[in-house]
Amino acid sequence: MKNFVKWILSLTLLLGFLSPIVARAQESSDFEALDYEEILKEADGSTVNFYGWGGDEALNKWLDEEFAPTLKEKYNITLNRVPMDIDQILSQLLSEQQAEASESEIDMIWINGENFKTARENDLLYGPFTDKLPNYQDYVDGEDAENTYDFGYPIEGYEAPYSKAQLVFIKDSSVTEKSPATAEELLNYAKENPGTFTYPALPDFTGSAFVRNIIYEFVDYEEFQDMEADKEVVKKAIQPALDYLNELKPYLWSEGKTYPSDGPALNNLFMDGEVAFYETYGAYDVANGIKDGSYAETAESFVFDKGTIGNTSFIAIGKNSIHKAAAIVAINEMLSPEMQLSKYQELGEIPVLDNDKLKDEQQEAFAAVDLGSGTIPQDELLEHRLPEMPAQLVPIIEEIWLEEVAGE
Template sequence: MKKIISILMSSIIMLSMVACGKSNDTATNVDNMKWEEVLEKAKGSTVTFYGWGGDEELNAWLDDVFEPKMKEKYDIKMERVPMDIDQVLSQLSGEIQAGEEDGSIDMIWINGENFKSAKENNMLYGPFLEKLPNAEKYLDLNADENKYDFGFPTEGYEAPYGKAQLVFMHDSAVTKDVPSSTKELLEFAKANKGKITYPALPDFTGSAFVRNVIYDICGYEQFQDMKEDKETVKKAIEPALDYLVELNKYLWNEGKSFPADSTQLDNMFKDNEVVMNMTYTAYAVARGIENGSYTDSTKTFLFDKGTIGNTNYMAIAKNSGNKAGAMVAINEMISAGMQASRLEKLKTIPVVDNHKLSKEEKAEFDKVDIGKGTIPQDELLSKRLPEMPAGLVPIIEEIWLEEVVGK
């Protein structure tokens, strides 16, 4: 997800004025409703779900599985609105500034610095998480992943949607050995000169790759409570910057330019332009082999020290015209049934707490075949590294642009 902090900061004064005005009746009513009343109010309504639309398999699952279930079970129509997060929050900011109490945006797919900015600018409704029956039933509400998003307190303003973790991939028929560290990656790049690259920051995956390089070289502990100061961050990541500049010599186009986003890199990998790919979708290789976009010999790999993992979330717009419907939809999304379906169809790491599942529910997850070319979930999660605080991410992206590109 792209950052939009600069867009939002210009709206702080106006948003503060709106926040001090009259809150809409829908929010007040939902705040005081019992869950049965929320269900009744949501019945027959339409919920808009705004979020990135670049994953066609996810789009198909939302349209063909989730939407029909919502209609059948709750008489709620789901309207998926594909839009990049910067555009979503820009639209939401404009509606709030205009004083629109019956906004067009209900649910939002969000995380990281975008959530931090939206919450700080009073653009989200909440807290709502603990009002959802399935939150208590299926989630570990004391887990850091449900309490913090990129180190920023969620405070019930988000509900988990799915877990992500950066993984790398290669075609084992093309490259036999793969790097297990940044040191080995440099040698791998030398041996495959011009056939390695990563997405340009602030692409979500490209940014995660750079942070992972920083972790591998500089460690991750120091960043968990680091001051959000450019000079402080730059000094801390200097060894990683030197490494990335050295790596440029052996990259595609010698690091003078980079793929615009992870989609372009993925296409380059499929076309054999590059021999290494990366993604935040931990089981993407299995999906790709199943649909024929990757060869059967494609495999996933990690660095020995691990890779960055995070959780993505669902939030509700401050001025949503259908908060009740959004709450019902989010509650259904975190159910065991929907999370098992997402694991089976989309190979998305579930957000449910396994200890809270019934025997029957556990069986639904256990019977899912993760597919070929993947890393077992236990091993994957054992090498899961924490995200940096959200405020450090745009600073690192700015430094990368100044100190690495074209150097």
């Protein structure tokens, strides 16, 4: 009889332990069964938290004044923008995972590259979910390499495109007449005008992109697509670029003894006239700078003849997000032609939609956008677009730069 009672008690405790797990599994299963119209109903009246880097004031303004009001008016969803660096976001997600938290306030996440790879490998994201987005199906080319791989890492429906970026150089043509078209021409310029060029210290993402672009000047990007993530292998491959960067170093601003901490710090040097060039992932930042008076009207952007690195940033959803329905509706709205057009008009961000999938009047609306002064036409820019390196190679390259260039 005693053994029977112990068995009953053990079974009761086990069922008590399993009940929340079963309930969560059932809840997850129920959500997966919802179609988009049902997701819309569940999202009605909720708040969605959008976590991401908050350093772009123009984007922040657009989110607060254009996107958020649209979500509220069309779907009765309140957007709560949470400015936070991605490493902090991932750290919080990992902490919640380790604490076995079943719910998280982290709903939408602005993410890409090695951070997406880290998040996926640690099972921090919800998905796949792009199959639930009508606008993804209708307007996005799901077969395009930029929508199937993020820095060479398979996406598999765990993030949706947010905007496209491409590295460009900005100069004041009244001060610097000739635009270096190659790495060699840039080196010659630096030697003739010492102290007037520099780039942000790695691992800043703009500085890192510049270094990778220099690597592509010497080594074909295809060589890296299947390269082993081994430090010695990578170092051997990029040695010509390392030699170049070390030859360039003494002619940099501050003689290469220090580097700007990030893109904004470099931009300040450019606006103050201390350096002649500014590098940015914002392909149309020059027009905004001219418009707000921070750049001279003679400012213009340019790219290398071989091209410059472009990538797509994405929006993911936290695995234990408590507002998954609202996140899906919000991301779907972000992919609407109306929102992409607004972002293109207001911010000059390259749209992520497939032009061939748009209606004639929508194509005409995008084509009619005036990108402003000093910009490169979109078709010309995209013709000079180079793919990103696989995510696993990026931190290796940054480590090598710190040792072989910054440390020299």
